[in-house]
């Protein structure tokens with residue numbers, strides 16, 4: 312097997328009393344789009360900062376491209392592109408000049424740099440805005456500029472820390488498509504987010520974090536196989552006596568039944584004919600029902616089952 316791009320073992324990071332990373336382990340292979348998913352404060356940014364050697368830590372090891380990471384490992388740092396949560400560009404420079412500046416930190420040859428900057432501008436959809444100053448850009452365009460600055464030097468590893476927070480849907484889609492494109496061209500991507508839909512959409516593997524620990528790791532299919540919920544069936548029911556709720560609860564594969572605001576919610580473990588069995592029961596007992604929905608588990612269900620709380624997909 313090839314050397315992992317990232318290998319983190321037993322990482323502990325404390326901020327005084329607070330344990331931000333608690334014996335955290337992670338391995339990321341070349342070519343992955345790896346999602347670090349967790350609620351606010353779960354330790355995603357701390358993990359990224361430890362990978363980049365921007366933070367010292369209390370215990371454990373961090374290897375990048377097979378080498379122990381340290382603040383002076385410039386050869387490794389050249390191969391990493393980072394897009395931070397907060398936009399970090401110069402207000403005094405235009406879009407073109409900003410990208411040129413960041414690219415120039417790594418690419419010395421003038422012609423190559425010019426080509427890379429043009430490519431990054433096109434990639435981020437900023438061609439019309441080349442001469443604009445950041446203050447004149449919308450929030451979404453500013454994020455795209457931030458990304459272009461981070462990736463223009465064609466790094467092998469791109470780390471994106473919540474790049475779509477507070478971004479309009481159009482720019483969000485553009486950013487997600489862009490990440491897939493960068494990956495297709497060979498970059499390994501680490502993507503942190505608390506938007507589970509995005510992570511489901513683009514990531515090849517996902518780690519679910521909470522309180523500085525890695526709770527589960529796998530493809531989205533593997534994560535969903537880890538939990539009991541196979542299917543959530545919900546429907547509108549105008550009236551439902553308690554005795555029926557009890558009986559539904561006893562049906563095969565059903566393990567949770569809730570009824571509130573005329574909505575019946577039934578959680579089932581994995582089974583082939585859950586929906587048919589439930590509808591048969593309702594019909595036999597002449598219980599009228601309206602629209603019926605059947606949903607497969609989401610990453611939120613995985614998170615909920617593992618931690619007992621919602622991921623809060625804001």
Ligand SMILES: Nc1ncnc2c1ncn2[C@@H]1O[C@H](COP(=O)(O)OP(=O)(O)OP(=O)(O)O)[C@@H](O)[C@H]1O
Pocket residue numbers: 326329331349350351352353354355356357358505
């Ligand atoms: N410089 C710091 N000093 C003290 N505590 C910190 C510091 N940075 C982070 N923390 C705390 O460490 C924990 C992990 O924070 P971190 O920013 O890594 O989480 P996160 O998952 O990235 O959250 P968010 O999604 O809000 O960015 C939180 O409890 C946070 O309050």
